[in-house]
Amino acid sequence: MYRASDEVEHAEWLAELEAAADRLDLDDAVRSRAADLFLSTVPADDRSKRAAIAASLYVATLVGGDRRAQGEVADAVGVSRLSVQQRWKDLLEETGLDAPDW
Template sequence: MYRARDRVDNEEWVARITRAADGLELDAAARSNAVDLFLSNVPSEERSKPAVAAASLYAGALIAGEERSQGAVAEAMDVTRLSVQNHWKALLESSGFRPPEW
Protein backbone atom coordinates (compact mmCIF):
# COMPACT_ATOMS: atom_id res chain seq x y z
CA MET A 1 0.00 0.00 0.00
CA TYR A 2 1.16 3.53 -0.60
CA ARG A 3 0.43 6.98 0.77
CA ALA A 4 -1.30 9.75 -1.17
CA ARG A 5 1.95 11.70 -0.90
CA ASP A 6 3.72 8.96 -2.88
CA ARG A 7 1.48 9.72 -5.86
CA VAL A 8 2.33 13.43 -5.66
CA ASP A 9 6.05 12.76 -5.24
CA ASN A 10 6.06 10.43 -8.26
CA GLU A 11 3.68 12.35 -10.53
CA GLU A 12 6.24 12.28 -13.36
CA TRP A 13 6.41 8.47 -13.25
CA VAL A 14 2.64 8.11 -13.07
CA ALA A 15 2.42 10.31 -16.18
CA ARG A 16 5.04 8.19 -17.98
CA ILE A 17 3.17 4.99 -17.15
CA THR A 18 -0.08 6.55 -18.37
CA ARG A 19 1.48 7.71 -21.66
CA ALA A 20 3.01 4.29 -22.28
CA ALA A 21 -0.32 2.63 -21.49
CA ASP A 22 -1.95 4.92 -24.06
CA GLY A 23 0.59 3.81 -26.65
CA LEU A 24 -0.05 0.16 -25.81
CA GLU A 25 -3.83 0.73 -25.92
CA LEU A 26 -4.36 -0.63 -22.41
CA ASP A 27 -7.66 -0.11 -20.63
CA ALA A 28 -8.27 1.74 -17.37
CA ALA A 29 -7.90 -1.39 -15.20
CA ALA A 30 -4.44 -2.16 -16.56
CA ARG A 31 -3.36 1.46 -16.07
CA SER A 32 -4.67 1.54 -12.53
CA ASN A 33 -2.96 -1.76 -11.69
CA ALA A 34 0.32 -0.49 -13.10
CA VAL A 35 0.22 2.76 -11.15
CA ASP A 36 -0.74 0.95 -7.94
CA LEU A 37 2.10 -1.56 -8.38
CA PHE A 38 4.61 1.20 -9.05
CA LEU A 39 3.52 3.39 -6.15
CA SER A 40 3.56 0.40 -3.80
CA ASN A 41 7.12 -0.46 -4.86
CA VAL A 42 8.83 2.86 -5.62
CA PRO A 43 12.58 2.31 -5.37
CA SER A 44 14.60 4.80 -3.36
CA GLU A 45 17.22 5.11 -6.08
CA GLU A 46 16.22 7.32 -8.99
CA ARG A 47 18.11 5.13 -11.48
CA SER A 48 15.90 2.14 -10.62
CA LYS A 49 12.60 3.91 -11.24
CA PRO A 50 12.45 3.41 -15.04
CA ALA A 51 12.82 -0.37 -14.73
CA VAL A 52 10.28 -0.64 -11.90
CA ALA A 53 7.81 1.58 -13.76
CA ALA A 54 8.12 -0.57 -16.89
CA ALA A 55 7.80 -3.80 -14.93
CA SER A 56 4.75 -2.35 -13.15
CA LEU A 57 3.13 -1.61 -16.48
CA TYR A 58 3.84 -5.13 -17.76
CA ALA A 59 2.55 -6.75 -14.57
CA GLY A 60 -0.47 -4.43 -14.39
CA ALA A 61 -1.48 -5.44 -17.89
CA LEU A 62 -1.10 -9.13 -16.99
CA ILE A 63 -3.34 -8.72 -13.95
CA ALA A 64 -5.98 -7.03 -16.10
CA GLY A 65 -5.81 -9.81 -18.69
CA GLU A 66 -4.31 -7.51 -21.33
CA GLU A 67 -0.96 -9.13 -21.84
CA ARG A 68 1.59 -7.24 -23.90
CA SER A 69 5.07 -8.49 -24.72
CA GLN A 70 7.95 -7.48 -22.50
CA GLY A 71 9.59 -5.97 -25.56
CA ALA A 72 6.58 -3.82 -26.40
CA VAL A 73 6.31 -2.55 -22.83
CA ALA A 74 10.06 -1.92 -22.65
CA GLU A 75 9.93 0.07 -25.88
CA ALA A 76 6.96 2.12 -24.68
CA MET A 77 8.78 2.90 -21.42
CA ASP A 78 12.20 3.41 -23.08
CA VAL A 79 14.01 0.69 -21.14
CA THR A 80 15.48 -2.66 -22.12
CA ARG A 81 13.39 -5.81 -22.21
CA LEU A 82 15.79 -7.26 -19.65
CA SER A 83 14.78 -4.49 -17.22
CA VAL A 84 11.16 -5.63 -17.42
CA GLN A 85 12.13 -9.30 -17.24
CA ASN A 86 14.23 -8.79 -14.10
CA HIS A 87 11.55 -6.98 -12.08
CA TRP A 88 7.98 -7.98 -12.97
CA LYS A 89 7.74 -11.26 -11.00
CA ALA A 90 9.03 -9.68 -7.79
CA LEU A 91 6.48 -6.87 -8.16
CA LEU A 92 3.64 -9.35 -8.48
CA GLU A 93 4.85 -11.41 -5.53
CA SER A 94 5.34 -8.37 -3.29
CA SER A 95 1.74 -7.39 -4.03
CA GLY A 96 0.34 -10.80 -3.15
CA PHE A 97 -0.04 -12.24 -6.65
CA ARG A 98 1.39 -15.51 -7.89
CA PRO A 99 3.27 -15.02 -11.16
CA PRO A 100 2.32 -17.34 -14.02
CA GLU A 101 4.64 -20.29 -14.63
CA TRP A 102 4.93 -20.29 -18.41
Protein backbone atom coordinates in the same frame (compact mmCIF):
# COMPACT_ATOMS: atom_id res chain seq x y z
CA MET B 1 0.45 0.16 0.37
CA TYR B 2 1.17 3.78 -0.33
CA ARG B 3 0.04 7.16 0.92
CA ALA B 4 -1.84 9.78 -1.07
CA SER B 5 1.20 12.03 -0.76
CA ASP B 6 3.19 9.45 -2.74
CA GLU B 7 1.06 10.28 -5.78
CA VAL B 8 2.09 13.92 -5.50
CA GLU B 9 5.73 13.10 -4.81
CA HIS B 10 5.95 10.79 -7.82
CA ALA B 11 3.66 12.71 -10.19
CA GLU B 12 6.40 13.01 -12.81
CA TRP B 13 6.89 9.23 -12.86
CA LEU B 14 3.16 8.58 -12.92
CA ALA B 15 2.94 10.87 -15.97
CA GLU B 16 5.58 8.70 -17.66
CA LEU B 17 3.59 5.60 -16.74
CA GLU B 18 0.47 7.16 -18.29
CA ALA B 19 2.36 8.12 -21.45
CA ALA B 20 3.62 4.54 -21.84
CA ALA B 21 0.10 3.22 -21.18
CA ASP B 22 -1.14 5.52 -23.96
CA ARG B 23 1.47 4.09 -26.35
CA LEU B 24 0.30 0.59 -25.40
CA ASP B 25 -3.38 1.60 -25.64
CA LEU B 26 -4.17 0.10 -22.23
CA ASP B 27 -7.58 0.34 -20.61
CA ASP B 28 -8.23 2.28 -17.41
CA ALA B 29 -8.28 -0.77 -15.13
CA VAL B 30 -4.82 -1.88 -16.27
CA ARG B 31 -3.48 1.67 -15.95
CA SER B 32 -4.85 1.96 -12.43
CA ARG B 33 -3.36 -1.39 -11.41
CA ALA B 34 0.02 -0.40 -12.88
CA ALA B 35 0.01 2.90 -10.97
CA ASP B 36 -0.91 1.09 -7.75
CA LEU B 37 1.88 -1.43 -8.29
CA PHE B 38 4.41 1.30 -9.00
CA LEU B 39 3.42 3.42 -6.01
CA SER B 40 3.41 0.40 -3.71
CA THR B 41 6.95 -0.58 -4.66
CA VAL B 42 8.59 2.62 -5.93
CA PRO B 43 12.39 2.36 -5.66
CA ALA B 44 14.40 5.08 -3.94
CA ASP B 45 16.89 5.39 -6.80
CA ASP B 46 15.64 7.49 -9.73
CA ARG B 47 17.65 5.30 -12.14
CA SER B 48 15.48 2.31 -11.21
CA LYS B 49 12.13 4.06 -11.49
CA ARG B 50 11.76 3.73 -15.25
CA ALA B 51 12.38 -0.03 -15.01
CA ALA B 52 9.89 -0.19 -12.13
CA ILE B 53 7.32 1.52 -14.35
CA ALA B 54 7.90 -1.05 -17.07
CA ALA B 55 7.61 -3.97 -14.64
CA SER B 56 4.45 -2.47 -13.14
CA LEU B 57 2.87 -2.09 -16.56
CA TYR B 58 3.85 -5.60 -17.60
CA VAL B 59 2.48 -7.17 -14.42
CA ALA B 60 -0.71 -5.12 -14.70
CA THR B 61 -1.25 -6.40 -18.24
CA LEU B 62 -0.73 -9.99 -17.10
CA VAL B 63 -3.03 -9.75 -14.11
CA GLY B 64 -5.59 -7.70 -16.04
CA GLY B 65 -5.80 -10.22 -18.87
CA ASP B 66 -4.39 -7.81 -21.47
CA ARG B 67 -1.13 -9.67 -21.96
CA ARG B 68 1.64 -7.79 -23.73
CA ALA B 69 5.13 -8.88 -24.70
CA GLN B 70 7.95 -7.80 -22.43
CA GLY B 71 9.66 -6.16 -25.39
CA GLU B 72 6.54 -4.20 -26.30
CA VAL B 73 6.22 -2.83 -22.76
CA ALA B 74 9.95 -2.13 -22.55
CA ASP B 75 9.85 -0.18 -25.84
CA ALA B 76 6.86 1.87 -24.66
CA VAL B 77 8.71 2.87 -21.49
CA GLY B 78 12.18 3.24 -23.03
CA VAL B 79 14.02 0.47 -21.19
CA SER B 80 15.49 -2.84 -22.24
CA ARG B 81 13.44 -6.01 -22.32
CA LEU B 82 15.93 -7.41 -19.82
CA SER B 83 14.87 -4.71 -17.33
CA VAL B 84 11.32 -6.02 -17.44
CA GLN B 85 12.42 -9.64 -17.41
CA GLN B 86 14.55 -9.16 -14.29
CA ARG B 87 11.87 -7.37 -12.28
CA TRP B 88 8.39 -8.64 -13.05
CA LYS B 89 8.46 -11.89 -11.04
CA ASP B 90 9.83 -10.14 -7.95
CA LEU B 91 7.12 -7.52 -8.29
CA LEU B 92 4.43 -10.19 -8.43
CA GLU B 93 5.85 -11.86 -5.34
CA GLU B 94 6.35 -8.60 -3.42
CA THR B 95 2.78 -7.49 -4.03
CA GLY B 96 1.25 -10.90 -3.30
CA LEU B 97 -0.20 -11.38 -6.77
CA ASP B 98 -0.34 -14.69 -8.57
CA ALA B 99 1.01 -15.19 -12.05
CA PRO B 100 -1.66 -16.11 -14.57
CA ASP B 101 -1.89 -19.70 -15.73
CA TRP B 102 -0.50 -20.12 -19.23
